[in-house]
Amino acid sequence: MTPRKELVPRYRPGFWGALSERERLEIAIGAILTQNTNWGNVCLALERLNLAQVLELEKLSKIKAQKLQSLIRSSGYFRQKSRKIKIFVEAVLNRGGSLKNWLSGPLEKTRKELLSLWGIGPETADSILLYVSQRPIFVVDAYTLRISRRLGWVHETSYDKLQKFFESHLPKKSSLYSEFHALFVALAKNYCRTKPICRGCPVSDICAHGVQVLRK
Numbered sequence: 001m002t003p004r005k006e007l008v009p010r011y012r013p014g015f016w017g018a019l020s021e022r023e024r025l026e027i028a029i030g031a032i033l034t035q036n037t038n039w040g041n042v043c044l045a046l047e048r049l050n051l052a053q054v055l056e057l058e059k060l061s062k063i064k065a066q067k068l069q070s071l072i073r074s075s076g077y078f079r080q081k082s083r084k085i086k087i088f089v090e091a092v093l094n095r096g097g098s099l100k101n102w103l104s105g106p107l108e109k110t111r112k113e114l115l116s117l118w119g120i121g122p123e124t125a126d127s128i129l130l131y132v133s134q135r136p137i138f139v140v141d142a143y144t145l146r147i148s149r150r151l152g153w154v155h156e157t158s159y160d161k162l163q164k165f166f167e168s169h170l171p172k173k174s175s176l177y178s179e180f181h182a183l184f185v186a187l188a189k190n191y192c193r194t195k196p197i198c199r200g201c202p203v204s205d206i207c208a209h210g211v212q213v214l215r216k
């Protein structure tokens with residue numbers, strides 16, 4: 001039996017090596033599955049997809065919707081997500097069947113193509129471009145928005161404006177953008193929760209909200 005650790009995706013800080021098509025597909029499917037749920041639920045779904053050995057374009061294209069839904073059930077909204085995966089997989093197959101080739105095309109055009117697919121919004125499209133294809137595009141998620149506002153960096157809530165804010169203040173580098181994203185997630189989970197734990201937070205001395213809270 002395949003060891004469990006081989007079936008679930010792993011975050012390897014600083015790793016930015018070459019990815020196989022199989023790994024690219026797993027990351028893209030993970031980006032779709034993670035909509036409106038936590039990563040633990042996505043890992044379970046990916047583990048089941050791996051166990052069933054269906055994480056291949058042709059297999060995902062042919063698998064019955066009901067079967068796919070049962071494999072990804074843990075990620076929630078499984079009927080919608082199954083349809084999204086099917087549509088995404090067809091789009092890749094219609095463009096030659098290589099994620100690497102499709103996603104390395106002109107950035108704006110490729111992003112528009114992703115956004116034209118049902119169920120792919122800006123966060124999912126940008127996650128796919130950044131993590132599957134290492135394109136320098138900043139991913140904005142709910143954690144990024146929450147922390148940036150509390151830090152006092154932005155008052156914006158629009159996805160595009162927030163993305164522009166980060167891209168105009170940081171060097172255009174995909175490895176830096178992905179590290180930022182991972183650090184926002186870690187900070188949100190450990191300190192900057194819905195109810196923030198400002199005492200001990202590593203950025204409390206530069207945080208507008210944190211400074212106010214700790215002064216009390």
Ligand code: SF4
Nearest residue numbers: 192198201204207210
């Ligand atoms: S100091 Fe508080 S509000 Fe600011 S980032 Fe840290 S946990 Fe969030």
